[in-house]
Amino acid sequence: MQTELLIHADWVLPVDAGDATLAKHSLAIADGRVAALLPRAEAEAQIEAARTLDLPGHVLIPGLVNAHTHSPMTLLRGLADDLPLMTWLYEHIWPAERRWVDQEFVADGTRLAVLEMLRGGVTCFSDMYFHAEVTGRVCAEAGMRVLAGMIVVDLPTRYADSADEYLRRGLELYEHFRDHPLVRAAFAPHSTYAVPEAALARMRTLADELEVQVHIHLHENRDEVLQVLREHGERPIARLDRLGLLGPQLIAVHMTQLEPAEIARLAETGAHVVHCPESNLKLASGFCPVAELLTAGINVALGTDGAASNNDLNLLGELRTAALLAKGVAGRANAVPAQQALRMSTLNGAKALGLADEIGSLEVGKAADVVAVDLGDPRTQPLYNPCSQLVYAAGSHQVRHVWVRGRQVLRDGAPLTLDPASIIAAARAWGERIAKV
Amino acid sequence: MQTELLIHADWVLPVDAGDATLAKHSLAIADGRVAALLPRAEAEAQIEAARTLDLPGHVLIPGLVNAHTHSPMTLLRGLADDLPLMTWLYEHIWPAERRWVDQEFVADGTRLAVLEMLRGGVTCFSDMYFHAEVTGRVCAEAGMRVLAGMIVVDLPTRYADSADEYLRRGLELYEHFRDHPLVRAAFAPHSTYAVPEAALARMRTLADELEVQVHIHLHENRDEVLQVLREHGERPIARLDRLGLLGPQLIAVHMTQLEPAEIARLAETGAHVVHCPESNLKLASGFCPVAELLTAGINVALGTDGAASNNDLNLLGELRTAALLAKGVAGRANAVPAQQALRMSTLNGAKALGLADEIGSLEVGKAADVVAVDLGDPRTQPLYNPCSQLVYAAGSHQVRHVWVRGRQVLRDGAPLTLDPASIIAAARAWGERIAKV
Numbered sequence: 103m104q105t106e107l108l109i110h111a112d113w114v115l116p117v118d119a120g121d122a123t124l125a126k127h128s129l130a131i132a133d134g135r136v137a138a139l140l141p142r143a144e145a146e147a148q149i150e151a152a153r154t155l156d157l158p159g160h161v162l163i164p165g166l167v168n169a170h171t172h173s174p175m176t177l178l179r180g181l182a183d184d185l186p187l188m189t190w191l192y193e194h195i196w197p198a199e200r201r202w203v204d205q206e207f208v209a210d211g212t213r214l215a216v217l218e219m220l221r222g223g224v225t226c227f228s229d230m231y232f233h234a235e236v237t238g239r240v241c242a243e244a245g246m247r248v249l250a251g252m253i254v255v256d257l258p259t260r261y262a263d264s265a266d267e268y269l270r271r272g273l274e275l276y277e278h279f280r281d282h283p284l285v286r287a288a289f290a291p292h293s294t295y296a297v298p299e300a301a302l303a304r305m306r307t308l309a310d311e312l313e314v315q316v317h318i319h320l321h322e323n324r325d326e327v328l329q330v331l332r333e334h335g336e337r338p339i340a341r342l343d344r345l346g347l348l349g350p351q352l353i354a355v356h357m358t359q360l361e362p363a364e365i366a367r368l369a370e371t372g373a374h375v376v377h378c379p380e381s382n383l384k385l386a387s388g389f390c391p392v393a394e395l396l397t398a399g400i401n402v403a404l405g406t407d408g409a410a411s412n413n414d415l416n417l418l419g420e421l422r423t424a425a426l427l428a429k430g431v432a433g434r435a436n437a438v439p440a441q442q443a444l445r446m447s448t449l450n451g452a453k454a455l456g457l458a459d460e461i462g463s464l465e466v467g468k469a470a471d472v473v474a475v476d477l478g479d480p481r482t483q484p485l486y487n488p489c490s491q492l493v494y495a496a497g498s499h500q501v502r503h504v505w506v507r508g509r510q511v512l513r514d515g516a517p518l519t520l521d522p523a524s525i526i527a528a529a530r531a532w533g534e535r536i537a538k539v
Numbered sequence: 540m541q542t543e544l545l546i547h548a549d550w551v552l553p554v555d556a557g558d559a560t561l562a563k564h565s566l567a568i569a570d571g572r573v574a575a576l577l578p579r580a581e582a583e584a585q586i587e588a589a590r591t592l593d594l595p596g597h598v599l600i601p602g603l604v605n606a607h608t609h610s611p612m613t614l615l616r617g618l619a620d621d622l623p624l625m626t627w628l629y630e631h632i633w634p635a636e637r638r639w640v641d642q643e644f645v646a647d648g649t650r651l652a653v654l655e656m657l658r659g660g661v662t663c664f665s666d667m668y669f670h671a672e673v674t675g676r677v678c679a680e681a682g683m684r685v686l687a688g689m690i691v692v693d694l695p696t697r698y699a700d701s702a703d704e705y706l707r708r709g710l711e712l713y714e715h716f717r718d719h720p721l722v723r724a725a726f727a728p729h730s731t732y733a734v735p736e737a738a739l740a741r742m743r744t745l746a747d748e749l750e751v752q753v754h755i756h757l758h759e760n761r762d763e764v765l766q767v768l769r770e771h772g773e774r775p776i777a778r779l780d781r782l783g784l785l786g787p788q789l790i791a792v793h794m795t796q797l798e799p800a801e802i803a804r805l806a807e808t809g810a811h812v813v814h815c816p817e818s819n820l821k822l823a824s825g826f827c828p829v830a831e832l833l834t835a836g837i838n839v840a841l842g843t844d845g846a847a848s849n850n851d852l853n854l855l856g857e858l859r860t861a862a863l864l865a866k867g868v869a870g871r872a873n874a875v876p877a878q879q880a881l882r883m884s885t886l887n888g889a890k891a892l893g894l895a896d897e898i899g900s901l902e903v904g905k906a907a908d909v910v911a912v913d914l915g916d917p918r919t920q921p922l923y924n925p926c927s928q929l930v931y932a933a934g935s936h937q938v939r940h941v942w943v944r945g946r947q948v949l950r951d952g953a954p955l956t957l958d959p960a961s962i963i964a965a966a967r968a969w970g971e972r973i974a975k976v
Contacts, residue, residue, distance in 0.1 A: 386874070435624070435821065483966045483967065484966045
């Protein structure tokens with residue numbers, strides 16, 4: 103077999119059906135896809151590669167999927183901390199966004215986010231923000247995979263001033279990136295409390311026609327649930343169910359407030375949950391019952407949320423927090439073991455985003471979204487189990503190489519498609535402007 | 540004024556009484572102590588320094604204090620995960636320790652721990668382990684500050700086979716390091732369930748005589764409390780109180796199970812609490828009510844616990860987890876704000892260890908235990924508030940320079956007193972030996 107690149111690694115965690123840990127294996131890439139995954143000796147005998155890369159001490163994993171973020175909010179990182187969700191949102195974040203967010207803000211903020219995520223082994227993210235066409239363009243240029251949100255929110259901005267206008271702009275985005283290999287669109291209604299019901303119903307119809315996912319904040323905290331119950335006489339999940347929105351197209355983010363019947367209903371409909379543990383903790387939103395959701399057979403993925411409520415986009419840190427917190431919340435030290443945390447941040451994310459045929463695991467035929475992590479750092483030595491070291495001990499600086507769709511975007515920790523100095527300079531300039539007010 | 544070193548930094552977080560954030564300040568070091576902390580212009584006018592170091596984009600903080608760990612357990616990192624405390628301890632960790640722990644194990648494991656901690660900005664730690672005289676020696680050589688535990692535990696090992704023998708060896712340690720500038724000793728009875736009452740009583744008397752702290756695992760989880768209640772008719776805190784051990788000399792580690800009267804009693808006696816959030820989560824031990832303890836006026840410090848239950852010794856990550864988890868547990872997003880998290884991991888640690896006159900804050904006259912963190916990383920840009928970026932977003936790889944007692948031990952991320960290659964080779968050799976069994 104002839105391939106473009108053959109990578110030899112000490113371990114591969116393919117996130118396959120058997121949760122295998124492969125020692126001394128090699129992964130071949132051709133035409134942007136995984137062409138082979140074999141024991142090294144077999145690979146050397148059978149595969150002719152234009153280039154080989156030897157990575158002793160490294161583990162290969164599928165690219166991490168950040169299933170919920172607001173990438174341009176990197177520019178608001180640390181602007182308002184130690185505040186509850188509604189104060190943070192209504193008094194700090196939305197006013198700043200109304201004042202500052204334009205296409206340039208989105209371009210500069212997305213670039214900073216993509217730089218941070220690629221350096222941390224994230225190869226795909228699901229985004230919800232204004233001017234998502236700019237986010238799509240930045241990702242296309244940087245070689246990053248994105249599910250760009252066709253946002254709808256009851257907040258007049260420079261981007262759009264009504265639900266109809268938000269929807270119209272979203273559909274333009276959809277058309278623009280139709281069939282793009284890296285950029286896809288999903289509906290992204292902000293929440294049931296900040297989107298008119300007519301717009302939710304319209305998205306339901308359109309999502310069916312266009313076969314796209316619907317990405318929404320849902321049951322983020324108690325106040326949200328009580329507010330919707332007070333104003334509409336039903337809990338947010340019940341509203342979505344009535345509107346026909348609970349199903350495998352739904353990416354339901356946060357879900358810290360759940361009754362047993364709601365968990366059963368989510369499982370029955372095949373809706374996906376995105377758990378954002380650090381944002382939920384930081385905003386004191388509540389605890390998502392991750393172990394219960396998994397036991398009920400619900401697909402649970404992981405997200406960082408935006409950098410204004412996290413405050414980083416480090417999914418490797420987030421999957422550690424998720425693995426640790428799930429044990430504390432369930433009261434069981436065997437809840438969400440290391441392999442499951444890795445699965446939540448890769449294959450489960452791909453499933454939630456409707457991309458599981460393409461990404462999420464290292465299997466022959468799937469896109470070559472691959473991350474190499476150096477486990478030779480003092481922090482991950484000695485090594486009894488590579489998955490344990492990755493999940494419970496590795497730092498994001500140990501991510502050394504990243505490929506998206508076979509294209510190398512990070513080499514020895516340095517980005518190949520982005521210029522860090524100019525990105526940081528732009529972020530600084532925004533920070534100075536925003537801080538002055 | 541003449542000094543050895545003058546450091547110019549964009550920000551200094553001295554952790555002083557006012558939680559100041561100083562911009563464009565300079566810190567002078569002479570004779571191992573902070574000789575001055577001034578606005579840069581004043582420093583340049585008044586101070587003559589043998590050497591100056593300009594650190595644009597960096598923040599200076601006091602060295603982090605890891606108030607509870609078992610440093611040699613780095614060699615068991617990842618050996619047994621996803622198990623509850625008592626299974627993990629009795630079926631995995633103690634058997635491995637009985638088999639493997641000797642002076643060489645302790646020397647190699649401590650070196651790996653000190654390497655990891657210095658690289659992560661930890662300049663002082665409180666340790667509880669066998670052969671603590673070896674830990675003390677390794678720290679003295681590496682220029683690391685340590686409160687070495689005079690351990691006592693009902694577990695016959697090669698180190699000691701009875702409580703009396705443990706105590707005897709502990710006192711030897713005390714004598715050996717008496718008046719050492721970096722190494723001090725504290726009693727370290729493992730717990731009330733694994734130490735005979737007579738030995739606890741004896742340590743009470745000796746701690747008074749020698750004026751040393753007493754470092755103990757206390758109310759780590761529900762089973763521990765119930766077991767002691769069943770066997771002794773009182774909860775562990777009540778036992779210690781009866782034995783006269785509750786007081787400012789007590790370093791009480793974990794404390795996840797607390798009744799209101801116990802919190803009041805702790806506050807009344809001035810006992811210190813060390814919170815180890817990641818270990819508590821990983822072993823599903825319960826949640827320490829950190830915000831309540833702080834409100835009650837109790838001094839709460841932070842620890843990583845050992846690398847077998849964390850699995851890293853990254854206190855910067857731990858203080859983030861502590862800041863986030865406290866909000867979730869208290870249900871208040873303003874619980875443990877960033878400045879308080881930094882205080883818990885510096886000055887509060889120094890107080891717990893009985894070293895607050897010497898370390899824990901950057902104030903003139905205190906020892907120059909100083910850490911410089913580069914906030915220019917994409918992950919901490921833009922920058923509205925250096926303390927927020929440090930606590931909520933920075934990675935341990937952003938720690939660039941570390942001084943302990945005025946001696947530089949880390950320069951540009953590279954250790955000056957330790958040899959990483961030989962330390963990792965030794966750790967690997969242990970890993971291979973232990974994994975083989």
